[in-house]
Amino acid sequence: MRALIVLSLITLSSTVFGAEVTYTSKQDYVKDWYSTAVRQMITHRIPASITLAQGVLESSFGNSDLAKYANNHFGIKCHEWTGERIYKDDDKKNECFRKYTTAAQSYEDHSQFLTTRSRYAKLFTLEITDYKAWAQGLKEAGYATNPKYPELLVQVIEDLKLYEYDKLGLTNSKNIDLAEIGNKNEEVSSSKSPVKTPTVKNSDKHKATSVKTKTASGKEEVIIEVENTSLNKKVTTVMSPLKKTDRSVKVQANKVKFIVAKKGDTFYKIAREFELTLSQLHRYNDFPKGKDILTEGDLVYLQPKRAASRKLRSVTLEKEMTVIDISQAYGVKTSEIVRKNKLESASSVIAKGKKVKL
Incomplete structure (x- = not known):
């Protein structure tokens, strides 16, 4: 029998739902989830800025009941969902929402939700860097009922400078092993000891930096760095080159x-x-x-x-x-x-x- 879970305002045990993560700021939430959003951008062609802004809005930057107890960061309702579910009052009383094992699954399902429904097809004709058009397109396609939804998304993107992550997603995406991008950011440590780090800059439009290098042990890496003024630091992600398939075609x-x-x-x-x-x-x-x-x-x-x-x-x-x-x-x-x-x-x-x- 499929598990049905009803969400109420009573205290829910963390032994049932897993450890509860509380974010004290939007910046902390973005810091944890930017690399997952970039991975979704590379795989599905959805701007990382849009994914992050929707996560911030829909989940109250990870602190909503749905995010805490169902790992649902995007407010996606059940529709044809056959997995676990959770019920909560929303536009209507006792509405059905999807429940995920991990929040990362919520991010992947959000991408599939947009890419596999014809009403969102128009979004993928837009420039991937035009976050304002994407915000408006989501409203027109019926993602949210709030008439100010586009303005709210744009405000989050611009306040937190989330468009910087779109630049990261555009940088040498075909050379990136997506499995290497985790939910937590990785800083380049001195133990990597790059032998050679020639800087290859993109056009002024992107302003991100991509460096192919080797560690002291000879392992090849791609280092992608983008200035992140909202976090007051440079964000650096280390990834291995995409492996060629050995599968028979x-x-x-x-x-x-x-x-x-x-x-x-x-x-x-x-x-x-x-x-x-x-x-x-x-x-x-x-x-x-x-x-x-x-x-x-x-x-x-x-x-x-x-x-x-x-x-x-x-x-x-x-x-x-x-x-x-x-x-x-x-x-x-x-x-x-x-x-x-x-x-x-x-x-x-x-x-x-x-x-x-x-």
């Missing part, structure tokens, strides 16, 4: 590249490995939007499927299949299979022995 008969999922694979892991976004992988594979855990043996396409089969005009099914199953098996877009065969939807089931146009 196959080419389907319809000339579409794919891999075969291994045990424990997720869309997030594969997206990071092949430098794609989660929204791209979902589009390429026609899997349900909330799906992330893959089954061993699943075909995962790394590029868009074709509108038609290059070799087969049609196929007679040897077993009952859905349109999505056929699409994955033959590398043909579900929308085209639905159209050519005059079916109702991609979830339509086609009986064994039926001929399907490809």
Whole structure:
């Protein structure tokens, strides 16, 4: 039975919900979560400034009941959520909100929430550095009911100078191993002993500094540094270069590249490995939007499927299949299979022995 949790104003035991973190300032909250926001920017193309500002606003910089007892920093409601949930009065009485094991999961789910819903698609046509347009776009797409939501976001971004983190996300993002960015900032210590530190500056527009260097032990690193006047210090993050994949990439008969999922694979892991976004992988594979855990043996396409089969005009099914199953098996877009065969939807089931146009 799925766990249901009702949030009330009574004291909730930290042994049930985990250790409670209290932030004394917005700056402290940003200091803990900026690197996670940058990671989300690199992976999902959502400005780090927007993610951080929403976290500050929606969670009262980590001190709201939802943040403390459900690790929900963005006020995301249940919708199609199948995990643990928590109930709280909001716009309506006793509304359902998502509950996460860790706050980092809340950040990842926030990104997936924006990238997999069509009403937010317009956001991804905007300049990634135009935080004012993103703030307005979130309001227009219905993220919040407060008519002043864009102004509130912009005020947080400008007061805390969160746009500095957008520069960090833009700096040599393809050379960054995202797994190396944790929730806590890392200062470059003297024990690193760089052998050589040539400074490579970006254009004046970005003003961030990226340095490729080696430690005394010969380990290669990328050091990214950006001036952070809101924290009155320079923020430095140390990361290893992105490792090249050793996974076998196959080419389907319809000339579409794919891999075969291994045990424990997720869309997030594969997206990071092949430098794609989660929204791209979902589009390429026609899997349900909330799906992330893959089954061993699943075909995962790394590029868009074709509108038609290059070799087969049609196929007679040897077993009952859905349109999505056929699409994955033959590398043909579900929308085209639905159209050519005059079916109702991609979830339509086609009986064994039926001929399907490809």
